[in-house]
Amino acid sequence: MLPLEGEAASPFGPLLPEHPIEMFVGIALLLIVWWVVAKKVVPVFEKTYAERTEEIAGGIEKAEAAQAEAAEALAEYQAQLASARSEAARIREDAKAQAVTIAAEIKDQAQADSARMLASAKAQIDAERARVVGALRTEVGGLATQLAGRIVGESLEDDERARRSVDRFIAELEAQPDAEKAERP
Numbered sequence: 001m002l003p004l005e006g007e008a009a010s011p012f013g014p015l016l017p018e019h020p021i022e023m024f025v026g027i028a029l030l031l032i033v034w035w036v037v038a039k040k041v042v043p044v045f046e047k048t049y050a051e052r053t054e055e056i057a058g059g060i061e062k063a064e065a066a067q068a069e070a071a072e073a074l075a076e077y078q079a080q081l082a083s084a085r086s087e088a089a090r091i092r093e094d095a096k097a098q099a100v101t102i103a104a105e106i107k108d109q110a111q112a113d114s115a116r117m118l119a120s121a122k123a124q125i126d127a128e129r130a131r132v133v134g135a136l137r138t139e140v141g142g143l144a145t146q147l148a149g150r151i152v153g154e155s156l157e158d159d160e161r162a163r164r165s166v167d168r169f170i171a172e173l174e175a176q177p178d179a180e181k182a183e184r185p
Helices: 020-152 159-183
Strands: none
Touching: 020 159
């Protein structure tokens, strides 16, 4: 309190109590409050602090374990990915090799089919040609002998002689294209 006009001011200012009993009561109350806080409040704070510290430490351990597990899973995933990539590359190479093999087989089969069809066509052409040549010889021979018989005026019914004449004539005709081909450059 502020000193009134006639009162003497305390040498320690307003902090020093006027009566010494107030100081003892204040110290006693302070000690009681300190003891209650030390025995009741501080242990609760300490317990809460310890629990939070354990939770944080447990959380950190869990986080480290999860991080280690994630790193292990990542390494496993990367190993599987590398394995899958190498497997895919091997499958692509196998597919390319199979494609080349199949293409070669198809080409060989096509060439074989082509050669077989060509041989068959040549055989048919040769057979047809032989048939036509035989038919032409008979027909041309008959016509030639009739014509020669009319020109000469006598019958050329001797089959053997007529056949030789026709064969010689056809041989000369067949030889003509070969001679023409030899003369051309």
